[in-house]
Amino acid sequence: MLINLKKMLSTLLAFLYFGIFVAAELPRPRGVSLADASLYAPGETFTCLDGKLTIKYTQVNDDYCDCADSSDEPGTSACPNGRFLCENAGHKSMYIPSSRVNDNICDCCDASDEYASSTQCANNCEELGQEDRQRQKVLADLLKRGSVVRAEMSTKGKALKEEHGGRLNTIQQSIDQAQALMAEREKIKEDAVKLESAALETYKQIIDAEKQRKVELAEQENRAEAEEKFKLFDSNEDGVVEIAEITTRIQFDSNRDGQVDEEEAKYFLEHNDQVDLETFITVCWPRMKPYLMLDAGLFKPPVSTEGKIETTREETTPEEVAARDEEAQDEDGETAELLNEEDAETFDEEETGEGEVEQIEAPSEPEYDDETKRLIEEATKARTEFEAAQRELSDLESEKRQIEELLNKDYGFHEEFAVLNGECFEYEDREYIYKLCPFDRAVQKPKDGSETRLGVWDRWDGKPNKYSTMVYANGAGCWNGPQRSTIVQLECGLDNRITAVSEPNRCEYLFKFETPAACVHTSHVDAASHDEL
Numbered sequence: 001m002l003i004n005l006k007k008m009l010s011t012l013l014a015f016l017y018f019g020i021f022v023a024a025e026l027p028r029p030r031g032v033s034l035a036d037a038s039l040y041a042p043g044e045t046f047t048c049l050d051g052k053l054t055i056k057y058t059q060v061n062d063d064y065c066d067c068a069d070s071s072d073e074p075g076t077s078a079c080p081n082g083r084f085l086c087e088n089a090g091h092k093s094m095y096i097p098s099s100r101v102n103d104n105i106c107d108c109c110d111a112s113d114e115y116a117s118s119t120q121c122a123n124n125c126e127e128l129g130q131e132d133r134q135r136q137k138v139l140a141d142l143l144k145r146g147s148v149v150r151a152e153m154s155t156k157g158k159a160l161k162e163e164h165g166g167r168l169n170t171i172q173q174s175i176d177q178a179q180a181l182m183a184e185r186e187k188i189k190e191d192a193v194k195l196e197s198a199a200l201e202t203y204k205q206i207i208d209a210e211k212q213r214k215v216e217l218a219e220q221e222n223r224a225e226a227e228e229k230f231k232l233f234d235s236n237e238d239g240v241v242e243i244a245e246i247t248t249r250i251q252f253d254s255n256r257d258g259q260v261d262e263e264e265a266k267y268f269l270e271h272n273d274q275v276d277l278e279t280f281i282t283v284c285w286p287r288m289k290p291y292l293m294l295d296a297g298l299f300k301p302p303v304s305t306e307g308k309i310e311t312t313r314e315e316t317t318p319e320e321v322a323a324r325d326e327e328a329q330d331e332d333g334e335t336a337e338l339l340n341e342e343d344a345e346t347f348d349e350e351e352t353g354e355g356e357v358e359q360i361e362a363p364s365e366p367e368y369d370d371e372t373k374r375l376i377e378e379a380t381k382a383r384t385e386f387e388a389a390q391r392e393l394s395d396l397e398s399e400k401r402q403i404e405e406l407l408n409k410d411y412g413f414h415e416e417f418a419v420l421n422g423e424c425f426e427y428e429d430r431e432y433i434y435k436l437c438p439f440d441r442a443v444q445k446p447k448d449g450s451e452t453r454l455g456v457w458d459r460w461d462g463k464p465n466k467y468s469t470m471v472y473a474n475g476a477g478c479w480n481g482p483q484r485s486t487i488v489q490l491e492c493g494l495d496n497r498i499t500a501v502s503e504p505n506r507c508e509y510l511f512k513f514e515t516p517a518a519c520v521h522t523s524h525v526d527a528a529s530h531d532e533l
């Protein structure tokens, strides 16, 4: 019933309107809007709208361009820059370039642009108008509902800002207190550490002496071992070890050819024909020892502190030693110095087996007296408390920085975007998962790979509404190109979500993001419901 009434009313209005229009149309040349009709009032002459030329009125729309501003041919395609009005009754009137008049392509929904062409255009303005009005209605409805949520977001955003502002005021006080506490505890710690160090000094001397004793013992053992080997190698007991005495020792077959030749023997004797005991101990022994260890199967790869065999540093296993030896021999054609000085040092450092310099054990903690124990405990406690105060201060300072950063961000006309800060939204396409954390960053992640930064929060950049576009810049560098960047276009929606992601240019990404915060009634949207002709 109501619908029928509305229909009747609109028919009546259209009729009245049409009547006026018909009355007004007579003096209005084709292609001219009602608003411009007075500029084309019938008479003897017509003056071009730029005022530069006056022509006969009959020359208006005579399919010949007279005016430099194209104003004499609004209804034909004769002028290059003219504009033709499609009345489009039932839908929206619009201008088209007059060059499109009678070009056999239907531009106006009321078919008025093809009045003298062979193309038959249908008038579908009513249908299109209805669809458009329906769309506008849905949009208006969405905007209405969205702006309710937007208002809620805005209230929350304002509350958040206020809360942060309040916290900023109190946090400085907490920082001052934390600083004072830290200074106090630092002083206590320093005093306690001084007392502890003094008490430990006596013990330190004991520990150092013990350490020194162990080092000396180890040196003595090493020397004794060297002497023993010297005696063993000096088979003719003439007080020197000679080449011939070394060539009989297969342990020194460094190139693994089954014999120890003169060259090999000389290497171990530091290129001397013979060496006395002292030279043997200081120069030859460090070279020989690794070979004797290898031979005795005592060499073991170094073990890391976690108990794993170290693989990061260059390992020297007997096999590698042999392989390197062969390589070197191939290259030089002569006997290689298989274990160079470095290798020998490595062995010296790593030896663990029987008969060689033992790893000097760290001296065990001595049994402290009760007073020392108490001082150690106090110093430990003072250190722990000082560190806790340090941590508290640094936590407060980082909270302050975060709050300041938050407060300095622009969250929209009414703080409506503030609640999106700290949230992240994902969108998945065939290849990637995209992530947008508003006011922070945009990210791309291949389904089986690691994240690529597509940009960090930079600015608002919408036009005319600044808050309709976000820019995230300075993303990861694009191979052979610029740094990645992302534009986020905001659209009104009832939920916060990414609706589409594309890469219009390489490493330039475009996200569409729906949010109630973007449901703003613009004048355009408001006008949409009154735009019927």
Ligand code: MAN
Residues within 6 Å of the ligand: 444, 452, 478, 479, 503, 506, 507
């Ligand atoms: C990756 C992705 C793509 C980008 C290319 C550029 O594959 O980040 O989006 O186009 O790198 O090399």
